[in-house]
Amino acid sequence: MAGTRKSREERRAQILACALEVFGEKGFHAATVDDIAARTGVARGTFYLYFKDRRSIFEALIDDFFARLTSQIRSIDVESAEPPLTQLRMNLHRLCRLALDEPAMMKILLQDASGLDAAFDTKLGAFYKALSVFLEESLEEGQRIGLVRAGDTPLMVALGIGALKEILLNAGTGTLPRSADALVEEIMRFFEAGLLARS
Amino acid sequence: MAGTRKSREERRAQILACALEVFGEKGFHAATVDDIAARTGVARGTFYLYFKDRRSIFEALIDDFFARLTSQIRSIDVESAEPPLTQLRMNLHRLCRLALDEPAMMKILLQDASGLDAAFDTKLGAFYKALSVFLEESLEEGQRIGLVRAGDTPLMVALGIGALKEILLNAGTGTLPRSADALVEEIMRFFEAGLLARS
Amino acid sequence: MAGTRKSREERRAQILACALEVFGEKGFHAATVDDIAARTGVARGTFYLYFKDRRSIFEALIDDFFARLTSQIRSIDVESAEPPLTQLRMNLHRLCRLALDEPAMMKILLQDASGLDAAFDTKLGAFYKALSVFLEESLEEGQRIGLVRAGDTPLMVALGIGALKEILLNAGTGTLPRSADALVEEIMRFFEAGLLARS
């Protein structure tokens, strides 16, 4: 019934959008192909015309979001006209915008994508590893030029990533500010001064 | 393995311990009742003599760990002989010890326990909510007595919790220090001074 | 491939030819309508403009080949100018030619056509039954005129048919001769003298 003949691309996008909703609501494991098909208003078989299997639509969502997410991060160029802190602030701003725009995807990426699958874990693990290494090197560089305080860089990176992940995951939720600007300001203050008052 | 008559409590504990291993290795979804029974060296049916269902053993693990975890956190008493920062430091120390002692449980709690089940999510959500509220109030109190810098407390709490969760999750992993002391030192520095050098 | 407007008959023949290839390569069960359409270079729907269903194209192939096969067999006329053995030899020759020309069809007929379908089995069974009866009568006639040795005719027919089927199925394969003449010579020798040396 529902069907109403769509172009291939339209239908694919429609299924992806519905899958995003369903995964967001139920998580990967609880979301069945049936749920996705029903939400889309197509028959079960139709799903398989567009995606090889359940895992693959999840992967498609993640991969796409991942790409958009990483595209928001620009390497900080110490020689640029913009001061490094401004560059950092802009990176954070873009990430917060994304988190506010697509909370469902952010939740899927940050909460569901872990522990699904050996292949997936490898992929995610590789990303975090690469990110960590990159950030550690950045911190070390920052320490050298006096921008970053001294300390155990791997641990500092983990702390920073953890703090950021929590914000990205909960952006727009609960009592957190709804504006990217506000989020960025507070994150920057956290990075600049921690939580405690100057003693 | 099996055999060796056990008291009910011993047997239950034995199954719990094996389940912890299995959940830690495969995650909740991939871990079957069979895996747990086999690891314990008992028959499938025996499992059900000790636990109502698969969910309930997971819940038992989480609940128990949860209790132990929260028991490590002592409310900070401003009037105590110990300075508040020392009290905070001791809290962190106990948490890091726990994370280093039981990485599997920490992983299960922090990674797998989310999105399993409406009931579970509610329970976890309530905990985080309560924790957040408590921490927010603590921060506000801290701000009042000049111990905590000014700022959006919900956001500050989220940043702090995120940073801490990341450490607890990865404690003893990768390039992070293996000692609770080292972890605590760096976390405290992070809370005290952020990441950046004093400008 | 596709395009090039064809007359109905041409298109039908084209699909049949491709189906033959596909069935030959994958067998009836593994060959999907999609495989056939793709090989032909037409859309799936087009297939159904020419054939009622998947079974029917298989049946069309078999029926057609069957007709060609049986048309190669001429009843042996004892009164003809040609000696009966020559007539037999010519029958065999035509069959071997067919097998060498169309190994795929022969494989399909001899290997795949069995056990597909009650209807099909009935049809094939009827053919074999009729063939057997006919051959039994021929053998009996041959026995009467002293051309065929004494023996249990149904069994002798089965032995002969089996031997022949194996050759027709494997003609041009493995280490068997590639020429119809060679095949016929050896088959005739087998019929005339068995395998063993005159004791």
Next chain:
Amino acid sequence: MAGTRKSREERRAQILACALEVFGEKGFHAATVDDIAARTGVARGTFYLYFKDRRSIFEALIDDFFARLTSQIRSIDVESAEPPLTQLRMNLHRLCRLALDEPAMMKILLQDASGLDAAFDTKLGAFYKALSVFLEESLEEGQRIGLVRAGDTPLMVALGIGALKEILLNAGTGTLPRSADALVEEIMRFFEAGLLARS
């Protein structure tokens, strides 16, 4: 319901027996796991306690029968007290007995086992190849010692195998004799003298 608790081996044997019936009646492709389970009087899931999948029970049947079949064939020892022809006759006798005892298995092996699966085809192909090579060598040896007439051995082997297969497949069917002795006699006559009268 049905279940009635069996020992593992009993139940396995029971399922195998029912599967044999079902495969014999419907062929591999048409036979569903449900058919087999229903025939056995157990639930679908029970089937999977005993066999990994549908293919594997088929393979188990074939492998077992295959082993029994090949165990009936004894290499012909020219130096033995028994004359070679007697040894051949005894081989044939054992095969015919098997075919009369287990017509369903014979049908499955000879008709269904072909074209199921790449792996299966390989296995069967290897068997036939080995058998052919062995028989060709035997024939050549026979030719050397004057027991077998001259001729193209691969072709002679194919003819002989084909004739035998047809008998084994149809033993006890139609108008063929029901006794192994009668079958063997006629097969031997065929091998010794072909079908035609001495000209």
Next chain:
DNA sequence: TATGAATGAGGTTTCATTCAT
């Protein structure tokens, strides 16, 4: 208490066939 055979609901996936364009 312990066992492990049995169950069957629930999910996945394939593909012959239909039908709107």
Next chain:
DNA sequence: GATGAATGAAACCTCATTCAT
């Protein structure tokens, strides 16, 4: 005629849970 998107029946297989022994 031709297309290919859509359908849904039909099989497969897994595993949490029950229950007879």
